[in-house]
Amino acid sequence: KAGVTQTPRYLIKTRGQQVTLSCSPISGHRSVSWYQQTPGQGLQFLFEYFSETQRNKGNFPGRFSGRQFSNSRSEMNVSTLELGDSALYLCASSLFAGEAFFGQGTRLTVV
Amino acid sequence: GENVEQHPSTLSVQEGDSAVIKCTYSDSASNYFPWYKQELGKRPQLIIDIRSNVGEKKDQRIAVTLNKTAKHFSLHITETQPEDSAVYFCAASGTGNQFYFGTGTSLTVIP
Numbered sequence: 707k708a709g710v711t712q713t714p715r716y717l718i719k720t721r722g723q724q725v726t727l728s729c730s731p732i733s734g735h736r737s738v739s740w741y742q743q744t745p746g747q748g749l750q751f752l753f754e755y756f757s758e759t760q761r762n763k764g765n766f767p768g769r770f771s772g773r774q775f776s777n778s779r780s781e782m783n784v785s786t787l788e789l790g791d792s793a794l795y796l797c798a799s800s801l802f803a804g805e806a807f808f809g810q811g812t813r814l815t816v817v
Numbered sequence: 818g819e820n821v822e823q824h825p826s827t828l829s830v831q832e833g834d835s836a837v838i839k840c841t842y843s844d845s846a847s848n849y850f851p852w853y854k855q856e857l858g859k860r861p862q863l864i865i866d867i868r869s870n871v872g873e874k875k876d877q878r879i880a881v882t883l884n885k886t887a888k889h890f891s892l893h894i895t896e897t898q899p900e901d902s903a904v905y906f907c908a909a910s911g912t913g914n915q916f917y918f919g920t921g922t923s924l925t926v927i928p
Binding site: 737741748749750751754761762796803805808809811 | 912919
């Protein structure tokens with residue numbers, strides 16, 4: 707069974723640009739969550755999608771948004787990038803409540 | 818919202834000794850407590866989890882205990898091996914798949 711796949715693995719963007727990250731969950735999983743991981747703040751919850759609906763949202767500005775498609779694949783978008791957005795962005799998929807499996811992450815560097 | 822505290826932040830043990838990592842949570846509605854292991858440059862991997870209707874769970878050398886009254890849970894690794902060296906994260910979750918993570922424990926097993 708294929709795991710959670712995130713693309714791209716690495717990204718370098720300039721301040722002010724926008725970026726879209728993609729996550730394909732494990733087949734059959736309908737819940738996809740996104741997390742930002744930084745050395746200073748650890749793992750912080752961004753949002754969760756279930757059956758194309760945002761079910762939970764963390765404390766991030768509106769520049770961070772996401773969506774989920776009918777095949778459960780999810781994308782997150784960050785607009786007007788800031789230097790502080792440099793981080794590892796992880797998505798996790800779940801079949802039901804709990805037991806979340808993480809992808810390899812997308813390393814975003816904003817210069 | 819939920820607040821998860823994790824201690825210690827770093828832990829060094831001799832190979833063969835036991836390691837214990839402790840976490841506390843604040844929201845009594847949290848009912849699922851996973852533990853993740855993250856090696857350098859890799860994704861967090863679920864190593865064990867426990868739900869609030871269980872007090873203890875064991876999987877070979879790894880065990881987790883939960884005290885709902887005191888709102889704390891612990892990870893126990895026995896007979897540690899060098900390959901156990903990694904960063905370990907505890908997390909708490911209520912409804913949905915929104916996880917609140919501890920700040921991580923960097924475990925070093927000295928051969």
